[in-house]
Amino acid sequence: MIASYLVRESAMITAKNQSVFSQASDMTVDLSKDVYASSSVIDGVRYIKSLCNVETARGSEYRLILNARDKGPPGSKEFPEVKGWWRDISPSKFEFSAIRVESDGVKLRRITDVLDEESKFKFPHVAWPSPEYPSNKIDILSYDYPVRQFAVSRNVRMTYFNCNAPDVTGYTMVCQSHWVSTIHAHGKEDDAEFYKEVDACFSDQVHVLIYMPVDQGEYITEIQRRWVRRIRGDFFDLVFKTNRARQTIFGSDKESLDNLILNPIMKPSQQGSRIYFNKPRPGPRSLDPPHINHKNPWFTSRCALEGVKDVTLCRDVSLSHRPVIGMLVQYTDGHQERLGEFRFDRPLKTIQAEQSGGIHIDLQRMEDEESTYVEDVRGFPIGDPSVCPEDESWIELSWSGTLEWKFRWADCIVKHIPAVQ
Structure with missing residues (x-):
């Protein structure tokens, strides 16, 4: 039982130990030439270590991943064998001519456009669970949406829930204080993994789970954002409305409704929609019980x-x-x-x-x-x-x-x- 708590720490120590004997790199790769990749193996999983154009890189450590005659983007013809995360890297102009790759000696950490001088100072990234991510993006923390790119101040990973899928029987949201943290659609699949992730992410934090059942033939007609005054300074809630006049507020009670504003975010298709949102990432676990402060609102x-x-x-x-x-x-x-x-x-x-x-x-x-x-x-x-x-x-x-x-x-x-x- 004790060893199970050390899995993540052990992996971190192993990766750190490997990086001590590796050399970090920051180089430019010309996409008009052949592109080679080197790799490393951590806990049985193979990762891309670096990219380069060096023609002498034909040893067992390097592998050709992009032929100069192939006009597609790097990696467009191959997909990883294990589940990973995808990042949208847009060129500053019409297409990429060269990219800047940064490695810590163990893994490839960043890819940016050489012609975009500001990209070297932009560390945040948005990662998607598959390459088929949506083109229409909505930032519910912004006054202007939809948006082309998310203005995030940290690395975020996107996940999704299936809205109005034929087998959906209800939805659960995890609310922390005055914010919605995650959304889950219940269906034929086992919910055990969802609750396991909730406990891993929020068990040492103040939170509540709000469940919304869905009747036979009922579906979501509109999703609204409920907020007041400055969004970032106060709160935001979500409201689900259905064809059966059900209106579920995934949010806490408010002392005053004078300045309450409801904005329609989207109207999901009756046939089903895949809706993405940023995935909560578990932080260091605390052995102390959750500290209940003034941000413990009523629902x-x-x-x-x-x-x-x-x-x-x-x-x-x-x-x-x-x-x-x-x-x-x-x-x-x-x-x-x-x-x-x-x-x-x-x-x-x-x-x-x-x-x-x-x-x-x-x-x-x-x-x-x-x-x-x-x-x-x-x-x-x-x-x-x-x-x-x-x-x-x-x-x-x-x-x-x-x-x-x-x-x-x-x-x-x-x-x-x-x-x-």
Whole structure:
């Protein structure tokens, strides 16, 4: 178990050790001549070490990758055997005549246009998971979009989710404070890998997971950006609207809605769209629990209790007090709603509405803290709510009115709003 935590550190030490005995290089490669590549092997994976035009580079270390008579870009005829990342390097003029390649002696790190003098000072890059990346790019942190190039201040990797794909059953977003960090589309594939990545990236950070179910025949008609005043200084949320009048806000509660602005970002195709966004990258893990500061906003969810078929509870057993963190409500007409957080990799328990007169919700307070959590949810027999313990922490609900579930990291408030007579 201990060794598993050292895999990344071991790889870093190995790469550093190899670079000590290697020589960094910064050279110009003329694309009108033959181009050769040298490579290195790290942990069984082969990487391009450098590119050059040297005709004497015909030893076993070098390999011809671009013939002078071939007018295509380097590597256009071959694809890597292992999964990698693709970068869009645009020429400063109509086409490349020569490129500048930089290597640390182990891997090829940068390729820039020789004629673009400013490129040597531009370190950020945007990496794509495949060479078929979209041509229309939208920077949701900018006032002007779409954009030709992203104005990023660091290296970012792009990933995607399939919107309106035939097998999509819902969407989950991870929200940190007032920002959306990642998006996932649920379908026939196993969600285990997604939750594994979420835990790796965010388990030591304050975050919440917001799930949006999708009914049979329902699809996303519009995606909006919700923001106020200065985007970079405050926040941005995303809003998904569907053909069934569902509107899900992937964002936190706001004290004031006076300056709230909604901008349409895109209208996905009903037949399906692949939407890219920057992939969160896990940083150094902390062994300390997440520090909860003032940036721990509230999120609100609510649903009607009339016409409920069943309620599926989600319990987070990764925490010592094993709270119920949310519910998935299924209605008799096939419609679904989500309350609180919901993860399909946590133990799920279903309460049938037709077999109970309502539900009891047990609210408890954390020891030595002001936060509240749901310890248990039970259905009670029709006409006999007496199974509810005589404890003020229990809330008794019949199948009527509205249930509101406000939540944030390590805290929640559950309230029943009676139906208007």
